[in-house]
Amino acid sequence: MTVLSKSGFILIMLLVCYVPLTSGYDSVDENQAILHSDSENGQWHNNTLQITGTTTLQPQTATWVLIDITEEYSYHNIISSGEFFSEVTPIDESLWSWSIQIDVEQYDCICMIQVTQPHADSVQTLTRVVFIGDGPHAPMLLPSHQENITLDGRITINAESLHSIPVNESTLNLSWCYSPYGACMGEIYNKQIQLTYNTSSMKHQLSIQLDTNNFSLTDGKWQFEYELHNPFLLVSPVINFELNVDETNPIAEIIAPSTANEGETVLFDGSGSHDGIWGSDLQSVWTVLQPDGLQRVATADEVEGMVFSLNPTLSGNYYVNLDVIDSVGRLTSTSCELSVSNLPPSVGIEVLSDVKINSQNALLSLGEELILEADIHDTNSDLAKIQIQWFLDDILISNTNQVTVNDLDVGEHKMMLVVTDDDGASDSQEFKVTVLEPSSDAPMDSQEESQPILITIVFLALFILGAILTKRNKSDSLPKWESASEEKE
DSSP states (O other): OOTTOHHHHHHHHHHHHHSOSSSSOOSSOTTTOSEEOOOOTTOEESSEEEEEEEESSOGGGOEEEEEEOOOTTSOOOEEEEESSOSEEEEEETTEEEEEEEEEOTTOOEEEEEEEEEEETTEEEEEEEEEEESSOOOOOEEEEOSOSEEEESSEEEEEEEEEEEEEEEEEEEEEEEEEOTTSSOEEEEEEEEEEEEEEEEEEEEEEEEEEETTTTTOOSEEEEEEEEEEOTTSOBOOOEEEEEEEOOSOOBOOOBOOSEEETTOOEEEEOTTOBOGGGTTOOEEEEEEEOTTSOEEEOOGGGEETTEEEEOOOSOEEEEEEEEEEOTTOOEEEEEEEEEEEOOOOEEEEEEOSOOEEETTEEEEETTOOEEEEEEEEOOHHHHTTOEEEEEETTEEEEOSSEEEEOOOOSEEEEEEEEEEOTTSOEEEEEEEEEEEOOOTTSOOOHHHHHHHHHHHHHHHHHHHHHHHHHHHHHHHHSOOOOOHHHHHO
């Protein structure tokens, strides 16, 4: 058996790279029709090889090579090449027909012609496999499947067989083995499939159905090869591919706490999930059912790898579900429950005004103002919904964070602050406010201060007036002395 032969692997790589899957457009979308040829695979040319087609790319950019791929175990030689189409005819704006003619009279081979044109940052490629010379030539297999195939139950692979002479039957030989590390381990299996065609032709479509039962396949990596034998004992080059069998559901696992407090970050670790021999390369989808009944899918910011980070903003029960999906689409789910407890609020009171504080008692003078502010601590989600109540002598006076109290009567008053979160949990602070009476030794007012002075002034005035009147009376009773001038007269 030539299973996994290096040369065969090289050949299939060349065929996958150069051979089209259909006879239509190559390496491009059919609707684009960038580089196209109606020339089919398997044509036989003796003197002149001619291939025709159309292109929407600048025709002067075309190059081509003719490669001999006859020998499976030899180096594939380029036997001819060129930098331009042989003929170009404008058809429409940005559309040209082209042809390539190559003198192949001296060649006898199974050959592949490859036409390339640059397009943007890539290269558009068109390939055709042809028979050249007298022959007879070995058949060729052109696979339309990938080199790496995943199997879950059953799959069909297709290939096109090319013959240099008409045939109506052939034999397909398959070989396979278990190869977890790239080389066969254990038994090598073989199977022959007799192919009968409805019409005698040089081209046939082959379909090979693979399933785990008929081929004794278990989960893991398998190496396959197949070749075609025609009735003239000519054998095609070997086609190789790798088959990855996955018929087992993955295992989903979650590691996470069962309880948490509101506002805490909780990690749900699904990295223990695995897919048997295929390891832990899985896709994951996390969903959450919240206590309020809202079910949502975890956001990209909440997931890193196989770990889901949840920040519960509500108290109650959360139901977290993990879906793991393997490479073939098999899905397994697991879930867990998280009980989230509410954290009650805590509150303090800050006094913003300049007043005397004695223990739990605020001392105010009559008419003095008291400014208070609530200092509340709770989870961020609850702070936005917190209820604030200020009571003065058991009467609600405010629902705001800050309150001003004034115009209190003399005596003791009870002040109380109560805060309540959205879960009904609460905290409170209570203290007394004492308004003092004015003291007896307090300074008098201006009228009272001026009254003794006024009395003193009145008494002093009366005393002076009395003295003046007494002196006047004494003067009138004394003799009046006259001047000397008055005596002489």
